[in-house]
Amino acid sequence: MKSLGSIRRDFAPWNDPNAKPYIQFDNVTKKFGDFTAVNNLSLTIFEREFFALLGASGCGKSTLLRMLAGFEEPTSGRILLDGQDLRGIPPYRRPVNMMFQSYALFPHMTVENNIAFGLKQEGMPKPDIEKRVAEMLKLVKLEQFAKRKPHQLSGGQRQRVALARSVAKRPKVLLLDEPLGALDKKLREETQFELMDLQQELGLTFVVVTHDQEEAMTMADRIAIMDKGEVMQVATPAEIYEAPASRFVAHFVGNVNMFEGKVAERSANTTRITGPSGAQIVVENGGAATANADIVFAIRPEKIRVSSKKPADAVNALEGEVYDIAYLGDMTVYHVRLDDGQIVRASALNAARVTEDPLTWNDRAWVSFRPDAGVVLAR
Numbered sequence: 001m002k003s004l005g006s007i008r009r010d011f012a013p014w015n016d017p018n019a020k021p022y023i024q025f026d027n028v029t030k031k032f033g034d035f036t037a038v039n040n041l042s043l044t045i046f047e048r049e050f051f052a053l054l055g056a057s058g059c060g061k062s063t064l065l066r067m068l069a070g071f072e073e074p075t076s077g078r079i080l081l082d083g084q085d086l087r088g089i090p091p092y093r094r095p096v097n098m099m100f101q102s103y104a105l106f107p108h109m110t111v112e113n114n115i116a117f118g119l120k121q122e123g124m125p126k127p128d129i130e131k132r133v134a135e136m137l138k139l140v141k142l143e144q145f146a147k148r149k150p151h152q153l154s155g156g157q158r159q160r161v162a163l164a165r166s167v168a169k170r171p172k173v174l175l176l177d178e179p180l181g182a183l184d185k186k187l188r189e190e191t192q193f194e195l196m197d198l199q200q201e202l203g204l205t206f207v208v209v210t211h212d213q214e215e216a217m218t219m220a221d222r223i224a225i226m227d228k229g230e231v232m233q234v235a236t237p238a239e240i241y242e243a244p245a246s247r248f249v250a251h252f253v254g255n256v257n258m259f260e261g262k263v264a265e266r267s268a269n270t271t272r273i274t275g276p277s278g279a280q281i282v283v284e285n286g287g288a289a290t291a292n293a294d295i296v297f298a299i300r301p302e303k304i305r306v307s308s309k310k311p312a313d314a315v316n317a318l319e320g321e322v323y324d325i326a327y328l329g330d331m332t333v334y335h336v337r338l339d340d341g342q343i344v345r346a347s348a349l350n351a352a353r354v355t356e357d358p359l360t361w362n363d364r365a366w367v368s369f370r371p372d373a374g375v376v377l378a379r
Contacts, residue, residue: 330350346367
């Protein structure tokens with residue numbers, strides 16, 4: 001199956017029926033007293049994959065990561081790494097390393113000593129330690145900061161030191177728990193690409209936990225969307241965005257408009273939906289919806305066009321009034337209140353350098369979209 005959207009590299013072992021998963025969560029449940037943090041979860045991750053666990057606080061993603069690291073044991077189920085059951089194996093004997101959000105650097109040690117700490121603990125010969133530390137400093141571009149202490153570094157530099165220390169021991173799997181949470185927005189965006197490049201260069205398996213959807217969408221080969229200890233969907237970023245498996249996923253990732261309705265007619269190529277007010281929508285992505293089924297039609301704001309006149313070629317066009325406008329520089333976001341009361345969000349790229357727009361507050365407007373612009377969701 002060909003992935004939706006662009007991909008960073010020719011890497012999709014999950015589509016190969018003969019590919020063997022590197023990490024397996026097999027019916028894993030984790031309870032803390034009466035609270036179930038992870039509920040009978042099964043998940044596979046492949047070698048050299050950059051995999052993201054994405055969800056709101058309390059969804060179980062960090063608990064899953066801590067079980068893989070060995071800081072927690074499953075209440076039931078198995079976790080396998082390269083075919084080996086990890087139950088009973090302490091964290092320091094697992095071929096994984098974990099990088100925490102706080103970085104946990106030793107404040108009294110220099111950068112090079114922080115990186116060398118784990119290697120010394122393992123008893124690596126001093127010449128080998130010096131060589132490995134030099135390699136790590138070069139990898140994260142901190143050679144000139146080797147003698148500094150953490151308080152003399154910026155947040156981004158401390159993050160790179162923590163990363164270098166984490167990969168210095170050459171773990172098979174690197175676990176990252178909200179690794180960029182302490183950075184400002186611009187630095188976080190730059191570091192996302194640095195992490196991607198580093199993962200490719202090292203050839204390691206990265207598993208990252210984040211609540212930031214943009215972070216997961218940028219870095220990961222695949223994303224597992226989690227809610228209440230369960231996996232709601234596992235797919236590539238483009239597939240999750242363009243073909244969400246449920247209303248929850250569609251709402252959680254990006255902005256989306258939801259049109260409630262009933263399937264009025266179903267043919268081989270199109271599905272006609274009737275809304276509560278009688279409005280008709282024709283779509284091509286009908287999925288498994290059957291005639292008379294109650295469904296929701298989900299469509300992203302950038303796929304909707306806003307205009308002062310009804311487009312002559314529009315298959316789907318709904319009339320309303322401009323309710324709100326937000327100019328964001330690169331795009332303008334319109335909130336249009338349809339005549340049936342529903343608010344539709346549409347975004348238009350500001351490709352031309354103009355300072356005025358013909359549409360303004362309280363103007364009558366039409367929102368229109370192509371039949372293939374959205375997706376029908378039955379759940």
